[in-house]
Amino acid sequence: MNLTPADPTLLTPPARRRGSDRHASNPTPSEPAPAPGVASVTALVAKLSEYLSASDMKKVKEAYRFSDEMHLGQMRKSGEPYISHPIAVAEICADWKLDVQAIMAALLHDVMEDQDVRKDELIERFGAPVASLVDGLSKLDKLEFQSQIEMQAENFRKMLLAMARDVRVILIKLADRLHNMRTLNFMSSEKKRRIARETMDVYVPIAHRLGLNTLYRELQDLAFAHLYPVRYRTLGKAVKSARGNRREVVTKILESVKNTLDAAGIPAQVYGREKTLFGIYRKMRSKHLSFSQVLDVYGFRIVVDSFANCYVALGTLHSLFKPMPGKFKDYIAIPKLNGYQSLHTTLIGPYGTPVEFQIRTQEMHRVAESGVAAHWLYKNEQGNVGDLQQRTHAWLQSLLDIQKQTGDSAEFLEHVKVDLFPDSVYVFTPKSTIIALPRGATALDFAYTIHTAIGDCAIASKINHEHAPLRTELRNGDIVEIVTSPTSRPSPTWLAFVRTGKARSAIRHHLRTINLPESIALGQELLAQALSALNLNPSIPDALADRLLNESSAKSLDELYADIGVGKRMAALVARHIFGLSEHDLSAVAEGGSDGRPLAQRLEPVVINGTEGIAVQLAPCCLPIPGDKMIGHLRRDQGLTVHASDCDIAKRQRSKEPEQWTDVKWSTDLHRRFDCRIKVLVQNVKGVLARVAAEIGEADANIIFVGMDEDRDQKMTQLRFTVQVEDRVHLARLMRNVRQIPSVARIVRERA
Structure with missing residues (x-):
């Protein structure tokens, strides 16, 4: 039977629920009327009925009833029944017209995590594909982890790998995160900031990477509102006030553009768009501007009927208003990494105001707003999004490649977050294939993007047919060729300049697995020297070793020694950590091991010479050189990042995490530039x-x-x-x- 919005069998709760003796003769109350803005089954069914068949709607009904049963009595912080959340997530997925399995998984996405429902039970009731989607979405709270950071990293790793196998996992997860962000006001201030920061750092870049621009912009603004509520409200008031002042300019531009395009015989939809509050705030921060100096708060979008008319419309606009030099970008000829296509141009409008225009076709507009979800949203129309699907598949496949080469979850997440950075450069192979890389990527990153074996054997590059070192940063339009040698092997120094997660994980994998016994022996010797310099016994007691391993991701002392030997950790820093652990022992205190001062004040600065490999990285923001005063930022399992003491970025980070910083000084014996x-x-x-x-x-x-x-x-x-x-x-x-x-x-x- 086809379910309609009025179908009572979907709106009535089940007769019998887990852990309950209720029977059909004693039914539970029907679903309460939703508060304004609360998701309801009626709205969900109305959306699903537009594109799902009767048999599919019956499957959705079964998933809803099971989820309602599992979440009986569970309430959200807002006081609403918990079932309203899975319904809201399914409704967002229905807006993208995801298939029946995804809708079922959206309704069931919390039953494994919250109600201990086993995967095999879901397989039996709803089939393996739905169970796999729910499993990919479920967190790992029931497992034991050494730290909250490791647990979070492992959750992301599991989710991203499930996404690599089936992109619907991340679409449902993004819908889940969007609804949680929309209802975040009921959380504590600390939890709001933590969830908002996590959203900004991970989910916003993923949404951008998948081309979900509407979702990307909303998540950005919601995270901004909870991270900086005062700035958000102040900027919102300023924008609201500016609307009235600039309405005349916007109206004049709209009329001029419409009349000009009509006169040229170009069918087009023209409409203005206001930049998001976070977009305005980011521009103010990056360019050090006040709000009154941000002139292009408004932009305009022109949607035309054909590919050729994009360029005709561009020429027409340039005859109407003068273009600003250097402010034209052709993302149609060379699409962005996430499949986005448009022509961007900035013109000098009336009263000398810069105005940004985006020109695209209707098909390009669909992909620009819905990204990879356009595969489901418009699958019955003629639009071709095959190239976007191929790009997405290639990136998801790279996640699996990184996982195979990565030792732990924190490192995996570090590599993935690097690749989520939105800015890209576009270069060409000698055969004119376009390769997209993150901004700042080098020729070596290009080599590893082509194939891991090419990166491992690389010795030099040719950029635009001229020889260049592997560390050379690539620029848009470069033609890159890699020179290899069968005797070449990855070097720890490569990690100082590679930019992509794939390159970084491949180099670390090689260093970790090649000559492992030699690495362990070298690391043990280096740590013994560092401990002796602090007047500590080079032989680490078992109890102290257990505590040391518990506070790091190393699973054994041999793994710790190997990390030191290949340069992943710095012996002096591990020794200082052991010193910090030992000072808390009763024996150390009894012998006067502590004088009451903080550890950082009692130890000499860490001495570096710039050749330590990946254990020490010179910060690219300030590039300290010998003679500069320096401070070092200690990050878990990422070694020491050295900044100049007067670096503005270091000052801001140090004010937030002062305990993760230590004094650093240059060695007197330096033999490099x-x-x-x-x-x-x-x-x-x-x-x-x-x-x-x-x-x-x-x-x-x-x-x-x-x-x-x-x-x-x-x-x-x-x-x-x-x-x-x-x-x-x-x-x-x-x-x-x-x-x-x-x-x-x-x-x-x-x-x-």
């Missing part, structure tokens, strides 16, 4: 770049990167160099030489 960024403002005259490069060479410094302003019509141009120097004295000599060039107006050291 260090990267440093400089900016040079020059007059745009013939030969100036050659003059500057020659002076850098005269100062005995090596140039590894050169960049410049894209607009070469101006009188002044800013050149950007990454150079390798010995220390601050060497850098000062280099800058003094360059400053003497007549065409140079200013030279400064660049920091983020």
